[in-house]
Amino acid sequence: MATERTYAMIKPDGVQRNLVGEIVSRIEAKGFRIVGMKLMHIPRATAERHYGEHVGKPFFEGLVAFITSGPVVAMVLEGENAIAEWRKMMGATNPKDAAPGTIRGDLASTIDHNVAHGSDGAATAEREIGIFFEASELID
Numbered sequence: 001m002a003t004e005r006t007y008a009m010i011k012p013d014g015v016q017r018n019l020v021g022e023i024v025s026r027i028e029a030k031g032f033r034i035v036g037m038k039l040m041h042i043p044r045a046t047a048e049r050h051y052g053e054h055v056g057k058p059f060f061e062g063l064v065a066f067i068t069s070g071p072v073v074a075m076v077l078e079g080e081n082a083i084a085e086w087r088k089m090m091g092a093t094n095p096k097d098a099a100p101g102t103i104r105g106d107l108a109s110t111i112d113h114n115v116a117h118g119s120d121g122a123a124t125a126e127r128e129i130g131i132f133f134e135a136s137e138l139i140d
């Protein structure tokens with residue numbers, strides 16, 4: 001088991017619905033170390049870069065419009081197997097398939113407003129952390 005860092009984000013729906021405390025509570029209770037955290041409004045160009053893998057898909061425009069529609073909470077989480085652990089905590093992409101006890105299972109109901117984001121692999125985590133944070137914004 002390795003200590004990893006992952007990029008986690010509370011999406012605009014989560015912030016708008018006052019779920020920041022609930023989600024951060026779960027992150028802390030699980031034992032992740034929060035090494036970076038900020039409330040921010042994502043610029044369109046940054047959103048397009050972040051979701052680059054989805055360019056050309058039918059939901060791309062809606063996805064970029066949604067993620068830039070209001071502030072998000074951007075975080076870097078550190079822990080054993082943090083990348084997979086955080087995705088497990090979030091649950092399936094489509095809240096209709098997400099198990100009870102997961103963030104999406106408990107707090108979301110539609111795929112386009114699914115409350116949270118998590119990097120899907122080591123290379124993605126490194127890329128996404130770099131998109132949203134300067135090294136100086138992260139604690140050692």
Ligand code: ATP
Nearest residue numbers: 059063092093094111112113114116117118119120
């Ligand atoms: P995220 O990247 O947000 O953590 P994910 O890795 O589980 O979610 P991706 O396949 O990367 O899922 O899709 C990114 C986001 O795009 C999803 O969280 C969802 O909001 C949206 N999305 C994915 N597939 C669809 C779809 N078929 N229709 C509408 N939105 C979708």
Ligand code: MG
Nearest residue numbers: 117118119120
């Ligand atoms: Mg993804």
